[in-house]
Structure formats: C-alpha cells, structure tokens
Amino acid sequence: MGRTFVSGNALIAQSGGPTVAINATLSGVVKGLREDTRIGKIFGAKNGVEGILAGRIEEIGSRLSTEDTLYALERTPAAVLGSCRIKMPPPEENKDIYDKIITLFREYDIRYFFLIGGNDSMDTASKIYDYSKSCDWDIRIIGVPKTIDNDLAFTDHTPGFGSAAKYIATTVQEIARDCAVYTVKAVTVIETMGRDAGWLTAAAGVPSLYGHPGADLLYMPEVPFDYDKFENDVRRIFKTKPNVVVVVPEALQDANGEYVSASTQSGAVDIFGHKYLAGTGRALEHFIRERIGCKFRAVELSIPQRCAGHCASKTDIDESVLIGRKSAQAALNGKTGVMTAFVRDPGSTYSVHIETVPLSQVANVIKQVPKNFLTADGGVKREILEYIAPLIEGELDIPTEHGLPKYITL
C-alpha cells in the first residue's frame, strides 16, 4: 500500500455472470486510467482468467478512446470482453497456472490488474494477489464488484443489482396488471434469480412501496419454506381478489433443507459445486393444483433480468462507471489486494462514496438478507424496499435504431 507510482500497462478482465452494468464499470476503469497520463497501454483479457491463461490479451485502450464509444459501451449489456466461470485451485494444488499468469503480466508489462466480477472472481483476484506477493513483480490488483445477486459482503450493494432490481420490479408490476384482468381464480408464481440471497426476490416488492400492483406474496431464500403456510397465504389473498401473484427465488428450501425445486432431484452441480437450480415455480404448480386446484402459471424471469439493457437503472450505470474510475484511482494511488466498495452516506437523501476493503475479507463470503430486513413470519420489511428503492431510480437514454437498442461490440 502507498507505494510510489509504477509505470507500466494495465489489464482489465470481466468475469462471472453478465450484467447490464459490467461494461459501464469497464468504461469507468478506462476513464480512471486515462486521467493519469503516465499509464501505458490498456489491455483487455478475452473471457476473463480463461483468456489470460490462453494468452488472449488485446489492446483495448485505442478502441475505447472516444467519449462516444465509452458512452455507447456504458449502455451495452453483457460483457464485451467475454467472461468465464473458472474456479481457481489454490496455488499449492496448481502452481503452474499462477506462474502462467505472472509470466503473462511480465510479458505485457502489466502493473495494474482489474478483475470485474462477483464472489468467485473476488476469490480469484485474492488468490492471484496472494501469489503475486511471492514473485518479484510489483503489481496492483483490484477487484471491482459486479453481480446482480447483490450478495457481496463489505459493500452497500453491487453494481448490476440496481438494473436487475429495476427490471424485476418493472416486470412484476406489469405481470401483476396482466394477471388482474381475469376473474378466474389463478396463482402466478414468478421466479427470480438468487441462489443464496433474496435481494432480487425482495426487489419485486418495490412497486408496493408506491401502491402499485405487484407481488402479493414474497418468499425469501433466507427463510425455510413452509408449504402449509404458503397454502394459507394463498387462500387468504383469494378472499380479497381472484388472482394471486407470488414471487420466489430460484432456490427455496424447506425446514429439512430440501429444495422446493423439482429439477434439483438430478443432483447435478456446476464446477463450483453449486447445485443446478431451476423450476421452483413448476414445483409449486403441482402443490397448488393438488391443494387448491386453481389455474396456475409459472413465470421464470430467467436471463433477461441480468441482460435487459433497455431497462437499465441510471443510478446503477452512473455508479458502475464511478466505481470503475475510483478503482483505477485506487490502483494508481498504490492500493492493491483490495476490492472497491460502496458506502451509503447517512441522511435522508441517497448518496454513496467509495472505499476499499481487503480482497481476503470479501472472497467467498455471501451476504444474505439480514434478519432485521425480514418480518417475524419471513416476509420482507418496508426497510429493505426502502434500501432497494434508490438503486432503481432513473432511466438511461439508450440509443435506438430501427426500434431496437443500439449496443456496441468491441
């Protein structure tokens, strides 16, 4: 920390699941690096660490040199550099891949490395940082947060979450209007992403803050799912109206730890050991048909919730650019082995500033929705909706052509 300036080049990589805001962060890092004229070339790794290991490194600074291009990049969803889902083994298991990375850093004279990603990416950045300390190569390594799941610790929220939350709140409000047109008794279960934390599920409650149609019932992954309570909840809403809109996360477990999702019966796991989860809504369909016997529809919000650039939150995009810039500034000021993080300022008007936290603290910690945001019976309190509300504020001016958003490709 606080070491003097090191001249050399910078490398930026994007990792993990795409978001609407990850390119805005890339733009921010480029802008921040540009502010210091002593920085050499800016490289991008294709497909994250996978690209670094394969030597797929490209100079991107010259292609991202105009305000117009950066403006368009900030309004383009998904990861323009590509992404990967590589789980880094500890160095003692596979020293070679760490050596390969350091060799590449030397080859391209990389003195500044930015990895934009979520939990698994922070673990990767942390491991590379730890290993780099034993090498004779002075490099600043910064993890820049990104995940729609909002489950990274030590940051008020994550870039990408606000836009996903806006998409979910908007879409649930629209689906609730759609469901309300009929008089036939019906249950509609809307499934959001969110494997371990209910932040995205809670976003579906935001329309209710303003009295708009939305979710009648919300079930959070932090709370054991109780089938009997669910039946009673649905019957209670049916007393007031014929259509019940329910929002659930992709993973719900009952008190015995069994997943509601039918598809987990296969036991398949991804390379991180996470169970493949899908179909909580479909599983509840069988339950509702049997217990209540009414019309049922399962709606998975699926991939669009993480890539619907046309529904981006201006607050999210602006902040994502900002945290990118601040990440570059932190590195230029000698910070390394840290993740940049949002700190919400006190007061009734929403604002944030950016600090840094050691990567070692952040990696592999999942921030679930805390108890004080949940009601005694497992629902969401007004406080969590008020926490989310400012993050979805503002509409971005997305350039369009022929009636379609005009996104860019590098």
Place this chain on the structure above:
Amino acid sequence: MGRTFVSGNALIAQSGGPTVAINATLSGVVKGLREDTRIGKIFGAKNGVEGILAGRIEEIGSRLSTEDTLYALERTPAAVLGSCRIKMPPPEENKDIYDKIITLFREYDIRYFFLIGGNDSMDTASKIYDYSKSCDWDIRIIGVPKTIDNDLAFTDHTPGFGSAAKYIATTVQEIARDCAVYTVKAVTVIETMGRDAGWLTAAAGVPSLYGHPGADLLYMPEVPFDYDKFENDVRRIFKTKPNVVVVVPEALQDANGEYVSASTQSGAVDIFGHKYLAGTGRALEHFIRERIGCKFRAVELSIPQRCAGHCASKTDIDESVLIGRKSAQAALNGKTGVMTAFVRDPGSTYSVHIETVPLSQVANVIKQVPKNFLTADGGVKREILEYIAPLIEGELDIPTEHGLPKYITL
C-alpha cells in the same frame, strides 16, 4: 349499413389476452366517439362479455375525459376494463345469454357496441351481431382487432403485435449478447408465444436484418419440426461459434402431428378446446442433452411479451389509438357487423389506412405465416422480417416515477 344516425349510448368491452396496446385502442374509441357531440354516455363492460352478462357496466366517459388521462391510458399495458375468455355458444344452444345481452343494451340504451379482441372475440361479436338483427334494437356492432399473435385474417397486422414483436426482438438480442460471453458450448432455446402462427417467433429474426446478435436458428409452427434437421442445424452453428441461440414457438409439431412440448402429454385443454401448451424448450433440452450433450438453457418469454409496456412500440400504440378512433367513426357512419382492419399502403415508405371487413369473414379464421414468407427448408425469408420491421419502430415516452413506469387504473 349506411343507416342514419341513431342517438344513444356506447359500450366498450375488452376481451381475450391482454396486450400492451389494448388500452390505446380503448382511448381511440373514446376519442372517436367524443368527436360526435350527439353521442350520449360512454360505458365500459368490466371483464368483457362476462361483465355484460353479469350487468357489470360502468360509465367510463367522465373518467376518461381529459387529454392527460387518455395519454396515460394509452401508455398503460393490460386491459383496464378487465377481460374474459368466454366461448359463446351458438344462439340455438343458449338463446338466454343473447337475450340477456340485448336486454342490457336496451336497459342502458346502448346503440354502439365495440368489442376489442382477437379471434374468439370476433366470433363473439359476430354472433351477437347476427342475433341482434332478429331483435327490434337498432345497434351498431364493431369488432376492433387486438392480439399479440397477429393471427387475425383480413388485416395487414393486429394492434398489440408490434409491441410484442419489439419486446421479443429486443430481448432475444439481449439474450444473444448474454450467451455470447462464454466459450463453453451451449444451446439456449427461447420460447415465444404463438399457438398456431409463427409471427411472434419470426419477430426474433428482426435484429439480424441490421446485423445485430439474435437468433441463430428459428423454427416456425407452420413447418413440421424435424429433430434430425435440428441436430444438424445446431452442429452447423457450433462450427462457427460456441453458443447457439434457438427461437421456437410454444407449439411445435413434428411430421406426425405430435407436439414437441412435453407438457401436452396431460392432454389438458382450455375452454376453447385448445391444448395447454408449454415447455417446448424444456422438451428440446432432453433431446440436446442426449444427442449433443452440451450445456442447455430454456428461456420462456412468457407473460412479459404481452404486457411489457415499458418496451412498447410507438408505431403500434399510435396505430392502436387510430384504429380505435376509426372504429368509432365507422359506427357513427352506420357501419355494423364489421371489424376494422389495417391495409398497408403500397410504396417503400411504411403507412397504413383503415378499412372494414364483415365479422362473419374474420371470425374463427387463423392467419398463419404464408408459404411465401418461408424458405424451402422452413426458415424465415427476409421478406417477413421486412414486413415486421416497421411495426416495432419508435419508442414511447412512458411516464416514470421512482424509477418505475407510471401506469393508471380506472
């Protein structure tokens, strides 16, 4: 036809599946009726014909009396009057319900009846019209088209289709960008609505007109689905890139007439005798896993494609208001027993005018995608994309508040 003006009141009903544009059409009818000062009150039926039969009729003219309210109504998705899915039996089977409707018309002095809906609604309007001719009650009955499916005959396209097509084209483009970030071989199957006609599925091809990422493969319900061809198509795309984006309709049948969709195995049908269809994507998952063994994701565009007001097509909304106004004018000019319809003007610049066609011709005819829009091997020609392209043009200025669209409720 051509009878002299009849003084009295008007009744408007919305029917069938919600769309983004059906309230715009309601606004248009109200505007058109207002242009003639001799019209009495404007009533709305709650939940379509279901509401008429139950006497749930409300005066709506005074609530829709300001430009501001109509402006907001035109930007509100789903049906503000509510909807229904009633299949009208022929009068010889149930004369009572027709008598009930005519009695209500007399009671409220309804001389103008507008039913905004799709195929089934045009059948309903046609039957009520036929029956009314044998009654001593001079009434003008106009069917106003509405369906995202675009499967009504004798109209160039249907109000609501353009916005659904815009949502599909936008979302498929965004999903294709999302899929492109990884290097792992993967097939993503996106399922659109469309039971009998492939118009919505074809909309997913529009981004390709402009060289944007989008569907790599499209399968139309008008063409028997060939599993071997599908496997070969996927393998062919895999030679050029690791991710294949496939778009399918909710109903696909193989050469033997068997539905690809697994869920039709239950044999369940809705009240119109249509088979419940869902899960074509999920069914293809099993096929791809077995034949190719790569990563697979099924995405159902589901309800949002018909209610995503935040992604409305300006062309669609403007035209929906227009056809509403022209429907009112047609009735005031003595037309009855007709549906209003778009006729596309010749020439390279897109424009439409509105004509009328007898309800008896329209009812129960499903307009599939014609052969001249399909390639020899069952794909879509550039011509159908060029037919759809102008319908998705233009973005609507949706009022927002707190980061969410501000829709209205009557």
